[in-house]
Amino acid sequence: MAKKITNRSEDYSQWYQDVIREAKLADHSPVRGSMVIRPNGYAIWEHMKAGLDRMFKDTGHENAYFPLFIPKSFLSKEAQHVEGFAKECAVVTHSRLQSVDGGVEVDPDSKLEEELIVRPTSETIIWDSYRDWIQSYRDLPILINQWANVVRWEMRTRLFLRTMEFLWQEGHTAHATKEEAVEEARRMLEVYRTFAEEYMAMPVVTGVKSASERFAGAVDTYCIETLLQDNKALQAGTSHFLGQNFAKAFDVKFQSKEGEHDYVWATSWGVSTRLIGGLIMTHSDDNGLVLPPKLAPTQVVIVPIWKNDEQKANVLTYCDSIVQELRGLDISVKLDDRENYNPGWKFNEHEAAGIPVRIVAGPRDLENNNLELARRDTLDKQIVERNNIGKRIEELLETIQNDLYESARQRIRDNTHTVDTYEDFKETLDNKGGFIYAHWDESPETEEKIKEETKATIRCIPLEAGEEGKCMVTGKPSPRRVLFARAY
């Protein structure tokens, strides 16, 4: 078999790119750091959207859409926010091109009065609207989400994990009280955790970011963090409690029942196409993509086999009945009856694409009223009876979904360490990698020193109280262990 995908053990980064290419998820586009999301990749995103959108609606949110362009002045209204994003903004300065010698150049006469920023995130443009929408406590809460693209002018990019333009959803809510806003931020964190674990089969750790890792403009940033196959951490989603920072910046006040005026409390939360990168690096193997059934655009592929026209007709009839039965159970199934590829070729292609279950049906099976069933995750094959195939597949998909989660959980557990000394910390990082729980004195200086010396960052501070101890670096008191890792 011609090996088109580099082994993970050989070069993990190359493997990642090979998987994306062979599964036809995305291509590099001519502009640095931006990508074409191909149908196979976009279908995964659509499934993610569908799952998340349902969960957002179930928690009372509505979708809306705010503009791509933001007046430059808006960015400067919240001090922390501008500092965080100023260095990575795409700026629109002109509105026209003109033809010159068969080419085009920017028409200098079209220079804009006020330059426009292509949104890196939408807090500012949204809070500018919220000022008009909110007068009374009766106008609160506002629970809005939008599905959009954003642009961040990143130095170094990587397909899905970090691109200059990416797709995401951003929730932006406004509340009358601090408690309500904090509750919202934590609720959405739990939504993300549930989605990651139940749909993506991707176990995550939740917690709150240290001050230096916090979102620009947030009071607290909650996050879900996962550990990938190469033992590097990935921030998979964030939910921010923004306090009254944006309300103050955009002068959004409301009148309470008692007639008092106060600034509105805010949250924002988002996950992006980065999740697809996390999904790839959580489950996939040296044969290509492995997808959890709940997100797989095609859950079952049927490969028919025949040697002559008569067999072909019979086998296809046999396969059609299976297709009908599976569709009736809401299982997405594809019949691969292409004639110009032989079965082996199709097997490899479907494995690279991560289709969870393959059914093979040929004359032999037809004769015995059987089918061959193959699992993508384990590559196991077995012959099963045709009868009750729908029920069996339904159960198998559920089993695969659970097994993927369990094996990822086991992997993360095996690569999560607890250390007490800085020496152990460094040694663990260099020899094992993974998640490391250690005591920290809560000072930014110590955090910075650790980052400088080991490249490890605090991924999050667990929400629940832990045992007290002494900082592994300074020996000062530490209220609980925090989670460290080298991250993407």
Next chain:
RNA sequence: CGGGGAGUAGCGCAGUCCGGUAGCGCAUUCGCUUUGGGAGCGAAGGGUCGCAGGUUCAAAUCCUGUCUCCCCGACCA
């Protein structure tokens, strides 16, 4: 943005040092034979060698600039 590697047919590459008719494998198209793990034979099509300048009788090859990708750093979802 710093250090390293690369860009030649859809994909993967050779040719570049030492300038002289642009090649190979896979893929594609057509025909026949095949089809239970990436099929065989025969024929055909496909290129301004990333882009822009320069040197030269002559540039994929030498020089300058520039864009993009990959790896390692600094910045970040």
